Amino acid sequence: MKVLIVDAKNQILGQSKAPTHRSKRPSGMVNDIIALLDDAVGEAGISRRQLSAVSIGAPGPIDRHRGVVREAPNLGWLDFPLGPEMERRLRLPVIVENDVNVGTVGEHALGAGANVHDLVGIFVGTGIGGGIIAGGRLYEGSRGGAGEVGHTVILVDGPRCGCGKRGCAEALASRTAIERDVRAAIKAGRKSMVPQLMKRKHKLRMTSSVIDAALKRKDPVMREVMRNAQRYLGILVANVVNLLDPECVVIGGGLAGRLGEVFVGPIRKTAFEYFLRGKDVQRIRVLPGQLGDNAGALGAVVLARQRLALV
Amino acid sequence: MKVLIVDAKNQILGQSKAPTHRSKRPSGMVNDIIALLDDAVGEAGISRRQLSAVSIGAPGPIDRHRGVVREAPNLGWLDFPLGPEMERRLRLPVIVENDVNVGTVGEHALGAGANVHDLVGIFVGTGIGGGIIAGGRLYEGSRGGAGEVGHTVILVDGPRCGCGKRGCAEALASRTAIERDVRAAIKAGRKSMVPQLMKRKHKLRMTSSVIDAALKRKDPVMREVMRNAQRYLGILVANVVNLLDPECVVIGGGLAGRLGEVFVGPIRKTAFEYFLRGKDVQRIRVLPGQLGDNAGALGAVVLARQRLALV
Numbered sequence: 001m002k003v004l005i006v007d008a009k010n011q012i013l014g015q016s017k018a019p020t021h022r023s024k025r026p027s028g029m030v031n032d033i034i035a036l037l038d039d040a041v042g043e044a045g046i047s048r049r050q051l052s053a054v055s056i057g058a059p060g061p062i063d064r065h066r067g068v069v070r071e072a073p074n075l076g077w078l079d080f081p082l083g084p085e086m087e088r089r090l091r092l093p094v095i096v097e098n099d100v101n102v103g104t105v106g107e108h109a110l111g112a113g114a115n116v117h118d119l120v121g122i123f124v125g126t127g128i129g130g131g132i133i134a135g136g137r138l139y140e141g142s143r144g145g146a147g148e149v150g151h152t153v154i155l156v157d158g159p160r161c162g163c164g165k166r167g168c169a170e171a172l173a174s175r176t177a178i179e180r181d182v183r184a185a186i187k188a189g190r191k192s193m194v195p196q197l198m199k200r201k202h203k204l205r206m207t208s209s210v211i212d213a214a215l216k217r218k219d220p221v222m223r224e225v226m227r228n229a230q231r232y233l234g235i236l237v238a239n240v241v242n243l244l245d246p247e248c249v250v251i252g253g254g255l256a257g258r259l260g261e262v263f264v265g266p267i268r269k270t271a272f273e274y275f276l277r278g279k280d281v282q283r284i285r286v287l288p289g290q291l292g293d294n295a296g297a298l299g300a301v302v303l304a305r306q307r308l309a310l311v
Numbered sequence: 312m313k314v315l316i317v318d319a320k321n322q323i324l325g326q327s328k329a330p331t332h333r334s335k336r337p338s339g340m341v342n343d344i345i346a347l348l349d350d351a352v353g354e355a356g357i358s359r360r361q362l363s364a365v366s367i368g369a370p371g372p373i374d375r376h377r378g379v380v381r382e383a384p385n386l387g388w389l390d391f392p393l394g395p396e397m398e399r400r401l402r403l404p405v406i407v408e409n410d411v412n413v414g415t416v417g418e419h420a421l422g423a424g425a426n427v428h429d430l431v432g433i434f435v436g437t438g439i440g441g442g443i444i445a446g447g448r449l450y451e452g453s454r455g456g457a458g459e460v461g462h463t464v465i466l467v468d469g470p471r472c473g474c475g476k477r478g479c480a481e482a483l484a485s486r487t488a489i490e491r492d493v494r495a496a497i498k499a500g501r502k503s504m505v506p507q508l509m510k511r512k513h514k515l516r517m518t519s520s521v522i523d524a525a526l527k528r529k530d531p532v533m534r535e536v537m538r539n540a541q542r543y544l545g546i547l548v549a550n551v552v553n554l555l556d557p558e559c560v561v562i563g564g565g566l567a568g569r570l571g572e573v574f575v576g577p578i579r580k581t582a583f584e585y586f587l588r589g590k591d592v593q594r595i596r597v598l599p600g601q602l603g604d605n606a607g608a609l610g611a612v613v614l615a616r617q618r619l620a621l622v
Contacts, residue, residue: 141556245452
């Protein structure tokens with residue numbers, strides 16, 4: 001979880017960060033969020049009363065009109081009224097939107113996609129999420145569920161996805177898929193320094209930092225697995241461009257944040273091979289995100305200004 | 312080519328239809344279009360001077376601001392100014408839009424998708440095309456190229472598509488793909504009555520009518536090939552729904568027009584298996600088009616009213 005306190009010009013006055021601890025009751029996590037908020041308020045040297053609003057990016061599908069998180073399996077939330085609960089505790093207007101949607105709004109308004117009308121954000125981490133900006137505004141679809149690029153199938157009958165289906169982009173190219181494929185290769189007898197790197201960094205999972213280190217040391221297994229993931233992501237980018245014809249696709253999330261052009265370059269190359277004909281194709285830009293893990297919080301602020309008509 | 316003459320209430324006053332003959336110069340086809348227009352005007356019992364505007368759905372990517380067909384390989388057109396040429400000849404305002412986009416507008420405004428804000432049209436014929444209605448309006452993307460569902464990859468490294476890439480939906484589930492797979496099965500020694508049906512109907516291609524007849528006679532090869540195509544189309548529908556979250560997907564084109572629910576039923580079943588979680592999924596409708604081969608012309612009329620502010 002990350003909290004930013006920003007002023008009217010989106011300058012960051014204070015911030016705080018903590019791992020998400022799943023608690024037995026949703027209200028336990030609300031306590032954690034408010035404690036983290038107070039840390040950031042303290043760092044900014046202001047008081048809670050000086051805040052105009054609180055805007056939150058939360059996982060899962062959101063009922064934005066009621067501020068309800070409809071389903072967040074990783075948090076154990078089902079139809080949890082996060083917005084109303086926070087409003088009751090803080091006595092401030094509270095906005096709740098999907099975390100990937102606010103990340104896309106952040107990169108659109110303040111990051112890689114500034115001055116663009118039609119943009120798609122693809123965030124690659126443990127999963128793959130996406131957000132759509134159409135005509136300068138977040139496009140939410142009819143039930144607030146638009147943007148699920150990670151659960152579009154690009155390899156029918158491919159590997160099983162966390163969602164239960166097979167062949168979703170998330171099951172082929174997320175950090176989770178990369179970890180699965182590296183482990184399988186090692187189990188099959190391929191030599192790799194990844195287990196040793198994880199031990200040295202005291203990591204139980206193949207984090208972006210482990211992946212980065214393995215690529216820098218030219219670990220053959222990681223290089224091969226990463227090349228495959230990047231090819232799938234390039235085809236995913238092309239699918240989205242052929243369907244929506246945006247000016248720009250921003251690749252965000254931890255891997256893009258850490259690896260930058262090393263991650264995005266090969267994705268862009270494959271995407272251009274799969275773009276549909278047309279002379280204007282060169283105009284389409286495929287860029288790494290610029291805001292790192294601030295994208296979500298900054299996007300939430302931008303969205304709050306739009307929805308609450310704040311300055 | 313099909314021409315409709317309609318009144319202010321979209322009632323059809325006259326119509327005409329002719330096969331498209333590719334001619335050496337684009338102006339040859341303009342002559343054909345105008346001759347066909349005059350047939351329909353005659354059937355309506357009016358004169359050309361009584362027309363308010365002409366609105367055309369044309370294949371390929373369109374520069375709608377200039378009325379230019381940017382690329383239509385099947386017609387041999389490259390950057391052909393169809394709109395200005397027709398305006399010069401007819402002295403009437405002329406609108407040009409992509410044929411699948413106008414088909415989608417037609418089904419949205421007057422057919423299966425009436426009273427819906429967010430809709431995707433998928434037209435299955437010799438190719439697979441699509442159109443997107445977002446917030447009640449045609450969504451064209453940044454270069455007028457949105458909606459190319461047929462060229463999204465759903466089976467990486469799958470069969471070669473007409474666009475040059477592999478694994479596009481069009482290469483898996485169009486009528487062309489169905490014909491290819493039926494011919495391959497017969498060549499491999501499978502027994503099928505399809506060649507005989509084609510001969511009896513004097514068809515060189517596996518038209519919708521041939522496919523319909525083969526399915527009615529329970530031809531085992533056609534049934535199997537069709538089941539596969541329908542499964543791919545169901546996954547394509549789910550991809551589009553997971554990405555765009557529309558209220559409704561309309562399946563149009565020749566096969567849907569002739570087979571109706573026999574074609575769309577199995578597509579819908581697979582789509583629902585692939586829709587992402589969420590209680591509201593049941594609300595999404597997957598419907599056959601209602602306007603048949605009038606969808607394009609009627610949609611062109613609706614679009615002309617919007618763009619020219621006609622009543």
